[in-house]
Amino acid sequence: MRYFPPRIILSAFAAFAFLLSEQPSSAQSQWVDPFIGTDGMGHTFPGACVPFGMVQLSPDTDTIPHNVGGVYQKEVYSYCAGYRHSDPTVVGFSHTHLSGTGHSDLGDILIMPTVGRLRLNPGTASDPDSGYRSRFSHEGETARPGYYRVHLDDYDVDAELSVTERVGLHRYTFHGGEDTGHLIMDLSHGLYNYEGKTLWSSVRVENDSTLTGYRITNGWGRTNYVYFAVRFSSPVKEYGFREKKAPQYAGFWRKLDQGHNFPEMAGRGIVCWFDFPLEENPVIEVKVALSPTGTDGALKNLEAETGGMGFDEVKDKAIASWDRELSSISIEATPDQKRMFYTSYYHTLINPSLYCDVDGRYRGLDGNVHEGNGGMNYTVFSLWDTYRAEHPFLLLMKPDRAKDMISSMLSHYDQSVHGLLPIWSLMGNEGWCMSGYHAVSVLSDAIVKGLDIDEDKALEAMVSTSKVGYLDGLGEYIKKGYVPMESSSTSASNSLEYSYDDFAIFSAASYLGRTDIASEYAGRADNYLNVFDIVDGFAKPRSGEGEFKTPFNPLRTDGEGFIEGNSWNFSFHVPQDVGNLVKLMGGDSGFIGRLDELFSMTLSPEYYAANEDITEDCLIGGYVHGNEPSHHVPYLYAWTSQPWKTQEWVRDIMNRMYRPVIKGLGGNDDCGQMSAWYLFTAMGFYPVCPGTDEYVIGAPYFPYMKIDLPGGKTLEIKADGVSDRRRYVRSVYLNGKRWNKRFFSHSDLMEGGVIEFKMASWPERNPRNIPSIMPYSFSDDPLSQQ
């Protein structure tokens, strides 16, 4: 037998392990790093969830109230997802989180294991011993899709989390040798919390190992009902609760000793404790099922998803569910690139989220419980963000989900007393966040791309939505063709957004042959023109009298009539009619000049310092990738003589805004929108104008990508030798045929096959070699003249 020095054996073993981990399409979840974005601007959470699940079980590292005595507490912005990687303590583990938002809510049903003296308040980060929270370090922390683990240093407890779609699983291993372990359940805890946010909370101890309960909160979700059912792996020994806000009225309950082993606990924000004997078994597993309909729904979900299953089985299934979803795309890439790619893919599959029981029942916008009628109900539609790339991405990759999401939007419309599609759907509530009525974009996109939805109903909902006069200047917009600056603080961007949304309605109506509607909205799709000052080619706020705002600074983000963007960025927000926008901005050279200047200028901090969501890190010149209004802008070169400049900039954006490190995201991930931009861009194309069926070609990021399309076909994207240097596309071949368009249509992609990009380190500047067929522009559409 030949002797191998240990180092060689280890290396061989490592190589073998590497090979194993490289198994294609089987364990892509290994590449996902849930910590990416959990500090800095990303606002992602590291905890456990499954694709589109209702439960996101994740550690919360602080409990900054967002409102103290009516005063907004700025620091809370950092805690949108409950977790900051740089924090020293964990408060506990709560079951609902938004992924990557800039405003927040939820953090429902916090559980925390402790030992020793019973503490029923969270304490502070500066004095963790004052409450039930615990110190932790990242050495004791692991996160994988569907699984999270942390060591709680103060209690010497290993906390592990996993999930199904509707059930959170906790496994707490007490290492300290105590006789008794406490589990704290804090129903007053929440994200963006404030005194009195919990309107009511209730826990019933159904038997020695089962709880049911609920809480109703008044936060961003105006009235959020979270029902739960809890099952412990071993019997509770003793329990009790404390109500933070003593009841003003206790009725005849006061004659009952409710504080100790009384199985009905309730109040305006209660903190319960449950004691378990540890002598025989120092491991406690806890299942927490959620439901939007009732505790009966929660019990049903508990049984259906985890009945008879232990922690490890659930964990394996959770990881497998991610592998299944993520394996639909395989790439050739460096490990770092794979980490970033699959983490991005992961982030696109968290929100929207299920919001229904296993049988489809859910709480509607009208507060009533509705039957699902076969489909599943979804919520968390951050539409101002996600209409751009997240929804188009899901439509392309997960059309069955997309279909249910659209049904959910139509149900929302049916249940809306305003006759509105969702603007920001949040747990059976309308969150009214941001501007526009971009659900129409998602619906229109689905219609023109042929998704099987109720098209007539969708069109009815789109039209109804676009006529709700009291929506942020919309009534005036309908009358005047633009939102007067007197009617809204974001009048210019509202006008641009409404105009684009109206194009989406036009497009769907045209597709469906509804010429009456198409004709009406063809007029409205042009309304963007009414806020353009043709003197300088900038969109600007305009008074009811028709005067443009003066003085006006197109570099300033605040106070100039735009939302989360300045006029320099937002003036490009005419995705429906880039051809005409080019003209408005001085023709081909003028337009190219404007784009070039945007990417290369130096933006003084004075123009964005007041904005919590813009930092130097998310800027490329004056281009702000961290906020969404600019996401399509790098692709606008496609309408010019220099489409190669898109290829130049998108790779820079990929490299600088998406880094596989904790603070690596150049902006809020915004429920997957940032990540969906990454994924499309990595593929080499981007849906600049949802509501058309076109994906504008940019440049692929990886040498090879294979996409398993939903219909069973396969799309291969080849870009031999692509690199930061060889970022330029010299030519494109689809199934071996030279491609002469600057875009792919949806059906081009869905046919499957091979797209081959010929890459080079220098751009193709010869007009004869550049694909000649331009992407869609509304002005060129014969129907635009209806």
Add this chain to the structure above:
Amino acid sequence: MRYFPPRIILSAFAAFAFLLSEQPSSAQSQWVDPFIGTDGMGHTFPGACVPFGMVQLSPDTDTIPHNVGGVYQKEVYSYCAGYRHSDPTVVGFSHTHLSGTGHSDLGDILIMPTVGRLRLNPGTASDPDSGYRSRFSHEGETARPGYYRVHLDDYDVDAELSVTERVGLHRYTFHGGEDTGHLIMDLSHGLYNYEGKTLWSSVRVENDSTLTGYRITNGWGRTNYVYFAVRFSSPVKEYGFREKKAPQYAGFWRKLDQGHNFPEMAGRGIVCWFDFPLEENPVIEVKVALSPTGTDGALKNLEAETGGMGFDEVKDKAIASWDRELSSISIEATPDQKRMFYTSYYHTLINPSLYCDVDGRYRGLDGNVHEGNGGMNYTVFSLWDTYRAEHPFLLLMKPDRAKDMISSMLSHYDQSVHGLLPIWSLMGNEGWCMSGYHAVSVLSDAIVKGLDIDEDKALEAMVSTSKVGYLDGLGEYIKKGYVPMESSSTSASNSLEYSYDDFAIFSAASYLGRTDIASEYAGRADNYLNVFDIVDGFAKPRSGEGEFKTPFNPLRTDGEGFIEGNSWNFSFHVPQDVGNLVKLMGGDSGFIGRLDELFSMTLSPEYYAANEDITEDCLIGGYVHGNEPSHHVPYLYAWTSQPWKTQEWVRDIMNRMYRPVIKGLGGNDDCGQMSAWYLFTAMGFYPVCPGTDEYVIGAPYFPYMKIDLPGGKTLEIKADGVSDRRRYVRSVYLNGKRWNKRFFSHSDLMEGGVIEFKMASWPERNPRNIPSIMPYSFSDDPLSQQ
């Protein structure tokens, strides 16, 4: 043609009208005076309801908060039903009221019509112009079963109210000639209100004449969900709302102009206003449907019960529904007696109340919505009061309702985390009011009287209920055979009540042949003995060590271990074993002496002055008819050699405690218990011990009564010449046969036929002429020795 002077014509017309109104068994509702009991101690309400309806639409004349900064406001006791006849102003009309209780809640969804300056607070009685309330006088007021009318002097508005089971109807006629009428809807209004009682309230303007909404309150009903749907007879012109408690957090709602014509209004207690044009039509009709399940349920109830119907049609139906129910008993009596009799009958048919949608769906004790499975769900079980006579009365007269009520109690048990039958069921909540677990009495009574219920389930529920150790000393009671005074402030009465309830379980188990259970509860049925001091024959609190309380005053109501009664009254609370009680109190003469002394003593106010529910008016000697523990006491002479003394006292009680005037009720009507006592006593018998099938014979009150029994048979009760003087029963005949028992069994009555009482102005004292067969006593039951 002969000339008649006008006065004669009028008189003849009046006589004719009187004859018409005397039609037997067709319009008994004419005799009901809903104002009886609306001042003084009765705590009844004058507004509109239908038998057992979910809606009691009634004027509230003040809004005394029951709790200000944690301090109980004593005056609120007078406002249990929302209305005090002596008050000068009406605050508005709310849709839910309890009938005759001594603690309260509800007053949901107040509506008030006004004109002129919009006021969104109720104002005060001393300065009505400071709010939306109005002055009124009784000249402008009418009340009939199912109909109420008042003239609102401040606004010159005629307000009329009527109802179906689940819908309140308002008709407001504006006489002032104004252009615009306001309707105020105050969701912060309530009975036993306090700052913050409304946890959440919401109104949606679905269209120009339809609202939906709900409120959740935390009062006596710990979490009470009241959903509603409103339909106006004409379109709303403008509307808006004010939130009394400004929101700490408004999210993105703040960018919407919610105050004016914004169709989604919500907050922690909102006051809405709706303006109507009056020029063309000065009459506004409003339908308000309630539901415990959701606004969808409320809309369903609205359509099912009032779809297409106007106010007058509903009013006619409401009155007819009362005539139908009340016509089952006809009597010969003076007009005043008829007023008192039918008003009492009316009061027995208000509570319990329906608590479900038209399709039977309801909100259970577990907070979830349940299907009715064919039956209707009831709530408002004031069981400490109503097990005595109200439930036996309904079992006798309305067995179909009684059956659904018992099913509702069994559902309550199924949904109780404690495994408890209801103690005080209040809108899907357990109210924990008063002592004992008297639902077992109702169930046992139904079983031994042969009602078709799920007997096995009932017995299971009864046994489970009797074993909930943490219920007010019950654990100790089970261990020691009595509640030690250390465990409860009402230890002596608890022991007596538990012991009686245990007898009821024994009795049902015996009837069902479950000798195992019967044997266990035979032991517990004797536990009353453990609190009797044989030295003086008084029940007393006893320490855990076994010592009776010293000093001890059997005359004192508070602080001596009894609830709503002193030992003088409460010591008679052994309805299951009066035969043995006689022995404990010194045998026949001693027992008679004790009863005589009770009725003839002078009770010094010092013994009851602190009790809000005892006044001189409700005393007969030391006998307190205004509270329930004594209700069976006048009938206890039946176990002695002088049963005629029952005949003597019950007529006095009838005459003094039930007077057909505003302040005529000698105590809280207590959800019909006081009235059911009246009705049984008027019939000439009373269910001293529910859980046996016996009705102990007293003396009839009217010369003739005809009862249409539920099975189609008829029971006639004749007492020729009965009067205050001729109050004594000389002999009794059943269907012509001399009756030799001191009681009727349930089947005796249900057979129908004729009971004939021979009355005289002097009692029958000859033992040979007194019926010899005594009513039931547990000690004499061979099974009691199990």
